[in-house]
Amino acid sequence: MKIMAVCGSGLGSSFMMEMNIKKVLKAIEITADVEHSDLGSVTPDVADVFVMGKDIAYSANLPEDKVIIINNIIDIKELELKIREYFNKA
Amino acid sequence: MSNLSKWLNEEKIQYLENVSDWKEAIQVAGRPLLNEGAISQQYIDVIIQQKEDIGPYFVIAPRIAMPHARPEQGAQKLGLSIVKLGHAVKFDADENDPVDAIFMFSAPDSNSHIEMISQLAEVLSDDETMGRLFNAGSKEELSAILLADKAVN
Numbered sequence: 001m002k003i004m005a006v007c008g009s010g011l012g013s014s015f016m017m018e019m020n021i022k023k024v025l026k027a028i029e030i031t032a033d034v035e036h037s038d039l040g041s042v043t044p045d046v047a048d049v050f051v052m053g054k055d056i057a058y059s060a061n062l063p064e065d066k067v068i069i070i071n072n073i074i075d076i077k078e079l080e081l082k083i084r085e086y087f088n089k090a
Numbered sequence: 091m092s093n094l095s096k097w098l099n100e101e102k103i104q105y106l107e108n109v110s111d112w113k114e115a116i117q118v119a120g121r122p123l124l125n126e127g128a129i130s131q132q133y134i135d136v137i138i139q140q141k142e143d144i145g146p147y148f149v150i151a152p153r154i155a156m157p158h159a160r161p162e163q164g165a166q167k168l169g170l171s172i173v174k175l176g177h178a179v180k181f182d183a184d185e186n187d188p189v190d191a192i193f194m195f196s197a198p199d200s201n202s203h204i205e206m207i208s209q210l211a212e213v214l215s216d217d218e219t220m221g222r223l224f225n226a227g228s229k230e231e232l233s234a235i236l237l238a239d240k241a242v243n
Binding site: 009053056072074 | 145147161
């Protein structure tokens with residue numbers, strides 16, 4: 001299982017999301033590789049799940065069921081909720 | 091309690107009651123990094139241009155902007171600068187507008203800012219610290235929050 005945090009530049013917010021995703025996974029006891037990237041470099045095959053802010057989600061060329069969209073990228077509670085939802089469903 | 095003091099000093103913490111618009115806010119945030127040679131003017135110009143072209147990609151949460159560009163766009167050294175505005179300005183960022191806390195950073199490559207971004211993420215997700223930061227009404231208050239040693243808290 002590989003999770004990719006994505007933002008416009010691949011430097012700032014995707015990096016923060018990667019760290020928060022790791023914290024959440026630890027808390028909910030799910031093991032996965034987490035990396036970060038910029039929107040321009042991601043293709044559907046590079047990860048199983050993509051986590052990104054709403055601002056870029058609509059321009060991302062990725063299958064809808066592989067994308068977790070978050071509103072506030074530093075809100076760890078929202079992130080946890082959405083990751084939990086995703087894994088319960090999957 | 092996180093600690094950003096390693097990357098900050100009095101010059102890189104600014105409080106401004108008013109700016110005319112988001113562009114001025116970005117220019118102000120960039121000035122101390124420009125002065126110490128962490129970035130070139132191009133870095134600031136690129137951020138403003140990208141925001142005009144693709145939107146407010148760096149407004150990451152309500153009231154918070156984290157403007158940055160890529161290393162090859164004029165970042166020479168690792169840098170962090172913080173501006174708190176008395177009167178928040180709009181960045182065309184929907185429900186995250188208006189913004190009054192601006193954290194500009196520069197990174198010369200994709201790895202050297204790992205520790206800084208990790209500490210910044212801690213601060214930004216810490217409701218107590220952010221509450222104090224949003225309420226700060228002077229540079230002195232900001233410095234007390236951001237330059238405080240871990241031991242203080």
